[in-house]
Amino acid sequence: xxxxxxxxxxxxxxxxxxxxxxxxxxxxxxxxxxxxxxxxxxxxxxxxxxxxxxxxxxxxxxxxxxxxxxxxxxxxxxxxxxxxxxxxxxxxxxxxxxxxxxxxxxxxxxxxxxxxxxxxxxxxxxxxxxxxxxxxxxxxxxxxxxxxxxxxxxxxxxxxxxxxxxxxxxxxxxxxxxxxxxxxxxxxxxxxxxxxxxxxxxxxxxxxxxxxxxxxxxxxxxxxxxxxxxxxxxxxxxxxxxxxxxxxxxxxxxxxxxxxxxxxxxxxxxxxxxxxxxxxxxxxxxxxxxxxxxxxxxxxxxxxxxxxxxxxxxxx
Amino acid sequence: xxxxxxxxxxxxxxxxxxxxxxxxxxxxxxxxxxxxxxxxxxxxxxxxxxxxxxxxxxxxxxxxxxxxxxxxxxxxxxxxxxxxxxxxxxxxxxxxxxxxxxxxxxxxxxxxxxxxxxxxxxxxxxxxxxxxxxxxxxxxxxxxxxxxxxxxxxxxxxxxxxxxxxxxxxxxxxxxxxxxxxxxxxxxxxxxxxxxxxxxxxxxxxxxxxxxxxxxxxxxxxxxxxxxxxxxxxxxxxxxxxxxxxxxxxxxxxxxxxxxxxxxxxxxxxxx
Numbered sequence: 001x002x003x004x005x006x007x008x009x010x011x012x013x014x015x016x017x018x019x020x021x022x023x024x025x026x027x028x029x030x031x032x033x034x035x036x037x038x039x040x041x042x043x044x045x046x047x048x049x050x051x052x053x054x055x056x057x058x059x060x061x062x063x064x065x066x067x068x069x070x071x072x073x074x075x076x077x078x079x080x081x082x083x084x085x086x087x088x089x090x091x092x093x094x095x096x097x098x099x100x101x102x103x104x105x106x107x108x109x110x111x112x113x114x115x116x117x118x119x120x121x122x123x124x125x126x127x128x129x130x131x132x133x134x135x136x137x138x139x140x141x142x143x144x145x146x147x148x149x150x151x152x153x154x155x156x157x158x159x160x161x162x163x164x165x166x167x168x169x170x171x172x173x174x175x176x177x178x179x180x181x182x183x184x185x186x187x188x189x190x191x192x193x194x195x196x197x198x199x200x201x202x203x204x205x206x207x208x209x210x211x212x213x214x215x216x217x218x219x220x221x222x223x224x225x226x227x228x229x230x231x232x233x234x235x236x237x238x239x240x241x242x243x244x245x246x247x248x249x250x251x252x253x254x255x256x257x258x259x260x261x262x263x264x265x266x267x268x269x270x271x272x273x274x275x276x277x278x279x280x281x282x283x284x285x286x287x288x289x290x291x292x293x294x295x296x297x298x299x300x301x302x303x304x305x306x307x308x309x310x311x312x313x314x315x316x
Numbered sequence: 317x318x319x320x321x322x323x324x325x326x327x328x329x330x331x332x333x334x335x336x337x338x339x340x341x342x343x344x345x346x347x348x349x350x351x352x353x354x355x356x357x358x359x360x361x362x363x364x365x366x367x368x369x370x371x372x373x374x375x376x377x378x379x380x381x382x383x384x385x386x387x388x389x390x391x392x393x394x395x396x397x398x399x400x401x402x403x404x405x406x407x408x409x410x411x412x413x414x415x416x417x418x419x420x421x422x423x424x425x426x427x428x429x430x431x432x433x434x435x436x437x438x439x440x441x442x443x444x445x446x447x448x449x450x451x452x453x454x455x456x457x458x459x460x461x462x463x464x465x466x467x468x469x470x471x472x473x474x475x476x477x478x479x480x481x482x483x484x485x486x487x488x489x490x491x492x493x494x495x496x497x498x499x500x501x502x503x504x505x506x507x508x509x510x511x512x513x514x515x516x517x518x519x520x521x522x523x524x525x526x527x528x529x530x531x532x533x534x535x536x537x538x539x540x541x542x543x544x545x546x547x548x549x550x551x552x553x554x555x556x557x558x559x560x561x562x563x564x565x566x567x568x569x570x571x572x573x574x575x576x577x578x579x580x581x582x583x584x585x586x587x588x
Contacts, residue, residue: 012427015424015427015428016424016427016428016431017428017431018428019424019425019427019428019429019431020428020429020431020432022428023428023429023432024440027440027441027444030444138569138572138573139565139569141516141568141572142516142520142564142565142566142568142569142572143561143564143565143568144520144523144524144540144564144568145524146523146524146527146528146540146543147523147543147557147561147564147565150543150547150550150557150561151554151557151558151561153550154550154551154554154557155554158550158551159551160551250433250434251433253433253436254433254434254435254436257433257435257436257439258435258524258527258528261528272436272439273439273528276439276440276443279443284440284443288432288436288440291432291433291436292431292432295431295432295433296431
């Protein structure tokens, strides 16, 4: 791992965020109805609108507005939410950690389930187990989150079974068991789709590695099957799997939008949908940037992890 | 085509697609009832001999609604993918052929667009241009184009250094001939494979938009919208959710398997 590679990747991430910020700003500029109309309502007079537009700086050219907004974002002044009457930093900060809890839960579940399943399928290729896992993997990627979420809701949270709460959120500092209990169904929905995706990847990488010369050499050396798999095959199959998991963070972030909406989990996804429905521009801008930054940074982290796992990766 | 029928994944994928296309083409005439007609005596019923997949909260026949909704749902996926793929491939090929600073500029812009999750991207666009089926389709197409552009560009780049292109350059062929006759035909394969897999994502995205109330609007029988409308009554009749959900899964799975089989066949190196 050399420093120049790291710096180059970091610059690329910053460039991506700059592009996203510009795109998001332009999109919110062309949204029908500007901020002054949003604040004053549709019965405001022309004069009132003009006065407030001037006060908010909406009459300045767009690039001046953009630079002013970007400067504010960088300085930590993200503005006020128009609908919630709270600073955007507060609103996003709270929602972010609630979503992060779901994402972390899903990623942990997936790593525990998907990697062993993928390895098992690769080791027993062509057997019933392999076919079953393959079928599950294909089905999992073909059912959208909102269907899985709704079906889980019906069968595990319905009046007949009532195993889990149908939705909502309890802060962890109030009741940790309650917090975890409400997390089960959203995390299960997210994990199902990710597991399906990653199992396939781990299986195909692992079968490639198992057919390679160095695994044959390890077997011929007389190592036990356990050692061959854990010491020689798995580490080499993991690097590509990490790459896929990091790309799946994109799906995960999209999935969080839907899952939070279905299970009424007050995270970033629900906040974005609320802000979009209510045209809360500062929240839309900041929340979209936060999601993009999370995605870009997770890709950066995975690149570093891959470089550490697989020394053959060249820093180009 | 013969290869496809020998490929087990291809056979399953093609059969599922056959069922789906049958519903798209002949769905309305196969449907036993009018999808909008109420049967007040038989609301929220489970499957029976009269209503094979049960009825919804107004007593409308779920099977008939699904058969009618096949067009709205599947054609949405096909249309959005086709538009996104054409625009994306055009951008990607331009970048790959032009090279130098044009390529760098386009790629940086695409990197930025790819950093926003597809669903959020489509939600932003639909909020700007208003929610309707056509707008949702446009939004999905726009969200798809950066990814397609990347694939088309890398296909162009890998073809550019191949011997047959070098030979054409050495023969002194014109730039237009080389691009049209040598580069383009060889970049189509990866683009088609990716496109056929993307249709399944487009169908799921479209259904998700319908579910969130931002895509197809009532009284459409789009499958995502059907699930959204059934949610209030889901505990009384789970079939209203399960049946359209299964329909979406069959369509998505069909395109997914078909695309995977196509990839194996078109890319002999990956064949085992």
